[in-house]
Amino acid sequence: MPDFDNLTSMNDSKRSLFGRLNIRAYTMVIALVGLWVLFSALTHGLFIVPRNLSNLFEQSAETAILAVGMTLVIVSAEIDLSVGSLTGLSGGVAAICQVTFHWNTVLSIVAGLLVGLIFGLFQGWWVAYQHVPSFIVTLGGMLIFRGILIGLTNGTSIAPLSNSFLDISQAYLSKLIGIILGVLVIAVYLFMMFRQRRVRTKMQFPQKALGSQLATAIAVVVLSAAFVYVMNLYSGIPVPVLILLVVAAIFTFLATRTRFGRHVYALGGNREAARMSGIPVRRRILTVFALSGLLAGLTGVVLIARMGAGTADAGTNFELDAIAACVIGGSSLMGGVGSVPGSIIGALVMGSIDNGMSILNAAPFWQYVVKGLIIILAVWFDMSSKYRKGNS
């Protein structure tokens, strides 16, 4: 396949990685850096110390895990309002398994994850096979799960959890393991990159431009190293952050490298065209809700491990933070557009505002106001640039 004249499209690595429409996600990386600089200046550097950055990542992890599942839901042009309640319920069940029934930590966690998965499937079935709009199904789910949780806990805190359970949220990776992981990630990345180049050379395919690929590689190496280094300056990588990274890696792979992911983007972009192309639309939607539920279960486990107890109001309003993170990170509620890394950046933006404003001793109400404004501004920025383009 020697001659590619003007079809040399794969050069455009940035485009194929995140998709053309995620200008918003890029903007938000810049916004995030700006936010950090601003908070560092305002707090005289308190914001940027390793201890606080470690806290920031840890605090953002729960929203980020939910946002990863929510990304798939929103990309498929649906919505899941139940994840906050489901987080609470899953955590509550895990806590009851351990505290009341004395199950070991692993079984209790599995119970929590199963609760999330099963209720996710339940909601997905209503949406996909019974044609009830997801807004309604998950609004119902939000009430139902919260109700069950209140009933199960009787309004009391379920404690104490065993130390091994608490470790999920409160432990850190040893510094050596952190370094090994960092090196591993960098090695795998470089290996994949060179293997891809080799395959393409062999197949006589157009290469991505070496320059931009090297720049990306350097960015990945520097950021990974810096991340591990900063975390190790404090206590090491927090376990919830590790969980988030694993979840993010799996779901990025699912979304971008599997048929399942391709189908979700297609059916979110145009359900009718997807159906006419033979895509099993209903099965895919069922799966999307099941995965969202599963991640709510995981968040529930992480959450009660951090709080040390299962409570009746755990996870309240988490769904709104997750949706906001997706939107800030470039997902379109119209469907078909969004990315896992973008949503994680969105979660970090939200987490940074919470964290920075707490350090500044701003009254909590300001956090709500500022976060609300950020959501509107993020989408407005995107829309206004699109609108200008449309007019010219």
Next chain:
Amino acid sequence: MSEWILEMENITKEFSGVKALDRVSIKVRPGEIHALCGENGAGKSTLMNVLSGVYPHGTFTGVIKIRGEEVKFNSVRESSAAGISIIHQELNLIPELGVYENIFLGDELARGGVISISAMQVEAQKLLERFKLQVSPDAKTKNLGIGEQQLVEIAKAIKNKADILVLDEPTAALTDREVDIILEIIRDLKQNGTSIIYISHKLKEVMSIADTITVLRDGKTIGTNAVADMSESKIITMMVGRDISTLFPKREASLGAVALEVVNWSVRDSQTGREVVQNASFEVREGEILGVAGLIGAGRTELVSSIFGAYEGQTQGTVRVFGKEVHIKGPADAMKHGIGLVTEDRKEQGLVLNMDVQRNTSLAKLASGFGLNVLNDVGEFSIVHDVIRRLNVKLHSLTTPVRTLSGGNQQKVVVAKWMLIHPKILILDEPTRGIDVGAKYEIYELMNELTSSGIAVVMVSSELPEVLGMSDRILVMAYGRVQGILPRSEANEVKVMELAMGGN
């Protein structure tokens, strides 16, 4: 008072360089029923949109006069204030509202700013009685039959004494009894001095009710005659009378085995309960192009999409693929049996507009299989690149979002998508609608290439020259029924049009 209540003179309307109307003129007398006839796309609806202000003054050239005075409408509101009322082919009723609410929508009777429901109900009741409609004024509109809704639509239009009433295919979905009611009402309106422009494909109705008939073809006025000087066959000749140009590449058909056989196929729409296809039977052989002709609403799309398993409704009958009976439950099933369907509306059903060309093209190919199958982007790029090359799609890069392409190139991407599943039977529904002549020719060539490699092609098309120029045999539908299947040697425009009108 002028001799004419309405004069439209030398109306020309262009859509991005294509003339939809080319110096069209039509004149209507007071109290006259003036029929407007023409093929799909002849310009009838465009002309009526010009009249009603949907296309405001200045977006077309030409003069509109009412009672001899020139008018310049900028909106539908202005034209209706001038006494022009249009009833469109599609119903414009709000299903959840009551009948009386729809009749008075946007024009509610009110006293002191408060709407008076009882007054509207009484008025609505009078109108319904006149239309011999046995429904309560506050019945929900969605609970009425299609014919009844059509009558409500007309009632809504005439409640304000329109001077000029335009009816666009008012009887397309009606039963004979309902048609009689409407024709009676139209005659009644005429007695009261209303002028009526009546657009219909049903020539028998036209002949029985019209005073004057104007025929449009390809955006031009072909002629205006008193009904006494016209006949059904004369109208048809005027509608189609054009020579088939050398637009179509020639090919020698070499037919193989029967690829697709459909026997006594009936389809019932699950929402309206109407039987949209009745007892259709046909077959297509390897290497053959079967053209499917008919007017809009004849059931052609319903026929092909139901065979593909994509129509929301109950089906009855038998489909055989290479002699074996198959039960197709959905598009994925159809693909397993080697059937592809290039859908009628590429933007609604064919493409994911925000996705790039590569992902759109590989969509059907990658639709089947286990969800966790890892994508092979090099392989995907390679096969997509080949087919895009072969179809000569003009684009800068495969990562271009498909929405930025021209109509012709978008259509080629849809076709490319189906080429990738290597179909044995390819159905194309309006494959060249809205694309330029060059892209059309390329699609025709591609169809010939497909048939020469033994693929059976079914082509639904509203463009008669295309059907006549490309097909080996032509199946003509009307009112959900197959009216006849003509071999190419026996087919001509008049014969096809006669069958499409439902006559013999």
